[in-house]
Amino acid sequence: MRNTLSRTFRRIGRNYELYLFLLPALLYFLIFCYGPMYGVQIAFKDFRAGMTIEQSPFVGLKYFRRFVNGPNFWVLLRNTLLLSSGTLFIGFPLSVCWALVLNEVPFPRMKKTAQVVSYLPHFISTVVMASMIIIFLNSNYGLINRAIGLIGLGPYDFMTVGRWFPAIYVIAEIWQETGWSAIIYISALSGIDPELHEAATIDGASRLQRILHINIPGILPTIIIMFIMASGRVMSVGFEKVFLLQNNLNLPFSEIVSTYVYKVGLLQVQYSFSAAVGLFNAVINFILLLTVNGISRKLNGNGLW
Amino acid sequence: MNRFFSRKSKDDLVVDSVAVCVTLIIFALVALPLIYVISSSLSDPTEVLTGRVTFYPRNFTLDGYKRIFEYDPIWIGYRNTIIYTVLGTTVNLLVTLPCAYALSRRDLLGRGFFTFLFTFTMFFNGGLIPTYLLIKQLGMLNTIWAMVLPPACSMWNVIIARTYFQTSIPDELREAAVMDGCSNTRLFLSIILPLAKPIVMVLALFYSVGHWNTFFNALIYLSDTNKMPLQIFLRNILLLDQMVDLLGMDSESSAYLMFLIRLKESMKYGIIVVSTLPLLILSVVMQKFFVKGLMIGAVKG
Numbered sequence: 001m002r003n004t005l006s007r008t009f010r011r012i013g014r015n016y017e018l019y020l021f022l023l024p025a026l027l028y029f030l031i032f033c034y035g036p037m038y039g040v041q042i043a044f045k046d047f048r049a050g051m052t053i054e055q056s057p058f059v060g061l062k063y064f065r066r067f068v069n070g071p072n073f074w075v076l077l078r079n080t081l082l083l084s085s086g087t088l089f090i091g092f093p094l095s096v097c098w099a100l101v102l103n104e105v106p107f108p109r110m111k112k113t114a115q116v117v118s119y120l121p122h123f124i125s126t127v128v129m130a131s132m133i134i135i136f137l138n139s140n141y142g143l144i145n146r147a148i149g150l151i152g153l154g155p156y157d158f159m160t161v162g163r164w165f166p167a168i169y170v171i172a173e174i175w176q177e178t179g180w181s182a183i184i185y186i187s188a189l190s191g192i193d194p195e196l197h198e199a200a201t202i203d204g205a206s207r208l209q210r211i212l213h214i215n216i217p218g219i220l221p222t223i224i225i226m227f228i229m230a231s232g233r234v235m236s237v238g239f240e241k242v243f244l245l246q247n248n249l250n251l252p253f254s255e256i257v258s259t260y261v262y263k264v265g266l267l268q269v270q271y272s273f274s275a276a277v278g279l280f281n282a283v284i285n286f287i288l289l290l291t292v293n294g295i296s297r298k299l300n301g302n303g304l305w
Numbered sequence: 306m307n308r309f310f311s312r313k314s315k316d317d318l319v320v321d322s323v324a325v326c327v328t329l330i331i332f333a334l335v336a337l338p339l340i341y342v343i344s345s346s347l348s349d350p351t352e353v354l355t356g357r358v359t360f361y362p363r364n365f366t367l368d369g370y371k372r373i374f375e376y377d378p379i380w381i382g383y384r385n386t387i388i389y390t391v392l393g394t395t396v397n398l399l400v401t402l403p404c405a406y407a408l409s410r411r412d413l414l415g416r417g418f419f420t421f422l423f424t425f426t427m428f429f430n431g432g433l434i435p436t437y438l439l440i441k442q443l444g445m446l447n448t449i450w451a452m453v454l455p456p457a458c459s460m461w462n463v464i465i466a467r468t469y470f471q472t473s474i475p476d477e478l479r480e481a482a483v484m485d486g487c488s489n490t491r492l493f494l495s496i497i498l499p500l501a502k503p504i505v506m507v508l509a510l511f512y513s514v515g516h517w518n519t520f521f522n523a524l525i526y527l528s529d530t531n532k533m534p535l536q537i538f539l540r541n542i543l544l545l546d547q548m549v550d551l552l553g554m555d556s557e558s559s560a561y562l563m564f565l566i567r568l569k570e571s572m573k574y575g576i577i578v579v580s581t582l583p584l585l586i587l588s589v590v591m592q593k594f595f596v597k598g599l600m601i602g603a604v605k606g
Contacts, residue, residue: 015489037435278431
């Protein structure tokens, strides 16, 4: 016992510098990530300014009930899920397809240029992106209205009609992120053993067959990991972009849970209620992540852990 | 390999041409909006607002840019953003790299525990309000620290760097160095880091893009106008239409006023270019590192 203990200490002592390496990150995660997790208990309390968290009276699930029974609960949920499922079920497969297509381009220069150009929009800030969307959709001179004007449609004032909002958001998200998300699949594709392709070619497999039976299975583990990660973010869709694109007219479709948390919490200073809504969101995300991860592990043994 | 591809079959040609066509279409869909913004920024305001500009400038003018260079808020924002980005990225790297290296060492006792502790933060967080209250309690509201410390480290990037250390730096190097009596610190600074240049570049880029584009943290944590980063000013100009001091409302003639309003509208394009171009150039320059850095992260998520 004593021997193992002293061996343990020797092992720690020999690498004490490594623990110093860890220290800044440890402090960071404890303070800025676990700190708020401790603070989230105000969701169960009546927290007011001037009180400490510990002094606040415990009210249990009061605020959760108020949110779930509130008048806008289902609208918020619907809007959030419309935006996130659109991104997940349309945007996600598109980035995989884009990687597969790019991988088949026979000219290296063209392949590289197209790849770089396709991920450039990822670096455009949300503020600029939101204003570009508004400029392009402008009903007087916007490019989109001019384009559909050519075939005799419009002009539409897209930003003022709530129903358009999910489509606008999802299309913009696809435009901005598909190229970037594809990078990870492109690099996974470049990791596939070329001998597999050679062997399949000798056996008479066509290009399409090789894509279907070598490339796709080859990047499937990466796809699954990325899908699990994405499913854990379903409830926290691009807060900033939605917030910046909101106006009074599209609000019925553009108010999502996270923008609601911001408005109620920081603008109306209802800390406890808003923290409860935020926690509700985080818990749903976490449950989704666990579920998808569990299903994936059962089905094919791939999971985050 | 060439043996198999020297004679292209019909089926090969079909796949090739489909891939090329799709690529060209995607290329156009991404590039044309960017080109439109650039050509509008170089066009006469009237041409822009009457919808006559397409993908090349009409009645070429640099007036918009001249106005932008005279418009102070943009440059206050630029200065602040550069400060936050440089300081923030430095802190990011100082926290992330040593942590990633320590976690890459198999002989680190408690490695699994620390990895779990840190990874958990990727999937669960306290949320906006508790984070805000914490920052407030720490007295960081309206200070530069509120811009630098809350995003000081991201576990995602730690994982990318850790995987890089594990897979592309041979363990024999460490063994040899330890044999020669090299301490862990020296090992890290003078052997590991120089070999890990690609991943350092990738992380520096990821983090600095994050700082450059930060908008929301500034919105909730900062209150002084002269501490605001570029994105806040951009929002005021591009989305909230606040360019009062530029417009000089004292002008009498309504024709002149109309001219100013048009100019302001078209200045938006120039502002988009001025605020975004540095990052786009940086990302093109750095592109050879992405695939390398991300690939290794992808192999083992």
